[in-house]
Amino acid sequence: MSTRKITSATASPASSARATIADVARAAGVSKATVSRFLNHRDRLLSKDIAIRVEVAVAALAYSPSPMAQALKRGRSRLIGLVVADVTNPYSVAVLRGAEKACQEAGYLLMLFNLGNDSQREREAIEALTAYQVEGFILNTLGHDTGASANAVRHGKPVVLVDRRHQDLQADFVSLDNAGAVRLGARHLLDGGYRELLFISEPIRDVSSREERAAAFRAFVSEAAPGNAGLQGTSFESAPDDEAGLDQALRLLRLRAGTGRPAVLTSNAVVTLRVVASLARLGLRLGSEVGLVGFDDTEWAPFVGPGLSTIAQPTDELGRIAALCLIERIKGMELPPRQILLSGALMVRGSSQAAPI
Amino acid sequence: MSTRKITSATASPASSARATIADVARAAGVSKATVSRFLNHRDRLLSKDIAIRVEVAVAALAYSPSPMAQALKRGRSRLIGLVVADVTNPYSVAVLRGAEKACQEAGYLLMLFNLGNDSQREREAIEALTAYQVEGFILNTLGHDTGASANAVRHGKPVVLVDRRHQDLQADFVSLDNAGAVRLGARHLLDGGYRELLFISEPIRDVSSREERAAAFRAFVSEAAPGNAGLQGTSFESAPDDEAGLDQALRLLRLRAGTGRPAVLTSNAVVTLRVVASLARLGLRLGSEVGLVGFDDTEWAPFVGPGLSTIAQPTDELGRIAALCLIERIKGMELPPRQILLSGALMVRGSSQAAPI
DNA sequence: TTGTAAGCGTTATCAA
């Protein structure tokens, strides 16, 4: 182990290029074809002694085949393309993490393309990635750029959608069971004595997960209303920087509740944080005065205010399953598109504990 | 625009393979070489009319060259390898985001490899990535796997280190100015009247950024002590799950402070959160009873307790610069290894406001 | 200015 520092800036003088299959063939005194056979069919087709000669040559030269060349020849690259609407989103990262792990374990590498919330670039992303011969896509995007993902499919590449469906594209879909999760949260608030419920999400537009959550909330309220006197439910879409509007919505909520208890159900961590801030501005205390349950169980949830009650998504598992689904498709499995919905888990903390009346 | 749903599961019947350079050549009635010249030297070497013929053929077939084939031939892949110790770490993700953007703008794609905090796999990561002919590396890793990155360098691939230096490897290094940042935070606490200071970090081992922060803290205290009566500074390394130890350290801090004011400087967001939890357990109030300034300005910092004072890192810029540095090296720039240190910014919030004495 | 042909590192087809 040398103690001298190795310098990255100084280009090393062409020391060691990677060994190629030709080098191995030469070293073993066989043809390239034989080496290739050894690598791909191991012992199947080779005589014992030749196999051994190749084996030692491979070891001696620390040879490993070039995936690039393999990709060129076979058309398969062991690459998977992951397109994310926004890497800043903790949800996306959590999923990414699970997916990346599963891919690695299956011998695939991930090529990452972040849209930076610019949905126009989806097509660009998919094209760049197909150019690199990725064998399939994991998409956590809007699908706004109509036909971008459809193109991938047309190229014959399998696609798995995560969290967000694309219109006009039926592909495998992996996501939280949004309806169930909403019921979980809303039911919990109801049981806690909160009667005036407000669902707050970012602008729904065509984001399928937001649509589903909003719809599930409406459904829950209309189903539960008959048996629960005074139960009221409202929805509010809050634009990312419209804090005034948010304040106003919460103020109205407090008013409507009268002597009853108001509570908020937020559709993701970003909104949750904004609601917390707004309540602070309005001087409304979490839990005792206004209940709160939010989607996404972040590492900071326990420490905000009296602790934030949340609906935890199994993000790691979502990513893992998305990757596994995709790899199955890549391996040729033919089945109608699947929907895999995982359940959320309710994490109860102070923000949904009303003071006893 | 068809309204029929496109199905991913059903393999499309070999509709359209990507056009190759041969297709274009045939369509334009020229040789492959001519097409290649058109693409790489545009008009330089081509007669007007042939150039046009090629141009329309390229457009008609929507041809774009295969990066894989180019990589094989040229040895350059337009790929950059990004190895991260832990994608779960918000800091890493923030940097990743900046880097990815810069790479995309420069026409590079990112191949991601996450170590999942298993530093043994660094070699594996670098080898997998070199196999794909990545042109260089951005490393946010421990460098524990001695020689893994050195190998990359030996392969002649440029390397940029982010946040963490590797021993025995002198490469471009992009990071926060840790010393300056620590001074910023500690000075702020001092000015706020806090006298008994405790620096808390995760186990330092060989993580260079942690070492630097701890050293800077010690230096600050010994420099400032003479002019500031009663100033005391201590350091504590807290193992990730040793909450009892952390509680004890904070209890002692409170004791040592006596009638004076104790404060904590935490070395990253994870520790910050654990300290917040511990203080809550001990019934010590943030700001008024115990001051707190933490590294990393997260989106939740304003909403924990009275608001958390933090030292914000310019993560986006760090990632961007790392990528740009690397790309310069890839393009052949020869210079001794550079260090680029960016300044942190202090975000003052409630956790560092003592009640007036 | 253009075309021919070799080669990048593989795998697959054919003979031997």
Next chain:
DNA sequence: TTGATAACGCTTACAA
């Protein structure tokens, strides 16, 4: 069982 040889899609001498 093994070895030539021709692809895969591209670039680049070298010829013309």
